[in-house]
Amino acid sequence: MKALYDITPFTLLDFPDTPAAIFWFAGCNLRCVYCYNPDIVFGTGHIDEEEALAFLRRRQGLLEGVVLSGGECTTYPHLLSFCRSIKSLGYKIKLDTNGMRPDVIKALIDNKLIDFCALDYKAPEAKMDEICGGGNEKRFWESFKILRHSGVDFEVRTTFHPELLDEEDIITMAKSLKSKGYDREYYVQIFQGGMKTIGKLSLSNRRVDYERLAPHITLRS
Numbered sequence: 001m002k003a004l005y006d007i008t009p010f011t012l013l014d015f016p017d018t019p020a021a022i023f024w025f026a027g028c029n030l031r032c033v034y035c036y037n038p039d040i041v042f043g044t045g046h047i048d049e050e051e052a053l054a055f056l057r058r059r060q061g062l063l064e065g066v067v068l069s070g071g072e073c074t075t076y077p078h079l080l081s082f083c084r085s086i087k088s089l090g091y092k093i094k095l096d097t098n099g100m101r102p103d104v105i106k107a108l109i110d111n112k113l114i115d116f117c118a119l120d121y122k123a124p125e126a127k128m129d130e131i132c133g134g135g136n137e138k139r140f141w142e143s144f145k146i147l148r149h150s151g152v153d154f155e156v157r158t159t160f161h162p163e164l165l166d167e168e169d170i171i172t173m174a175k176s177l178k179s180k181g182y183d184r185e186y187y188v189q190i191f192q193g194g195m196k197t198i199g200k201l202s203l204s205n206r207r208v209d210y211e212r213l214a215p216h217i218t219l220r221s
């Protein structure tokens, strides 16, 4: 089975303090209107596990980590065994996830297969369906709870399109995180136009009230 749509051979930006490659898994269980990767979400894989592992063998000593991104890598049915193979080559693993598969996140953690996780907090429950084409906040909170009690380093992040979410939504989300014990930085990235997206979106003209948001979030460019 060819699970990977593509491999980015080198990044210093996507895995904290870790020179890494990015594995882009084809397919996703959501359809976020602002998604920058429609080709990956709707596409099929071109690279199988053996090719990906051969790539990692060639990079041993040059790279230290692998970012599992996509798409949504937790939908790949052989993710655990694939992660074991990656780990056996000495690589650290970062998981990028929308949090809709808490069962998979738990299994990865229980088997000590991930070193860092970036968890997307998409929207408050009332806006999940409109923004993500499905999903539910409950599963996000299950994933959050698993991570929070796991000892695995993680961060929570949100993409903010000012026509889809407003400042009140972001502040509510930040407060919800805090009330559930999140004491790390809550990263918010403002939607950048100019790329193909799943929904027809352009940059918003609405002025964002950054001063209001500042006490609650960390802006990420």
Ligand code: SF4
Pocket (backbone or CB within 6 Å): 028, 029, 030, 031, 032, 034, 035, 036, 037, 041, 070, 071, 072, 098
């Ligand atoms: S932004 Fe949404 S649709 Fe796109 S890969 Fe992430 S979870 Fe899937």
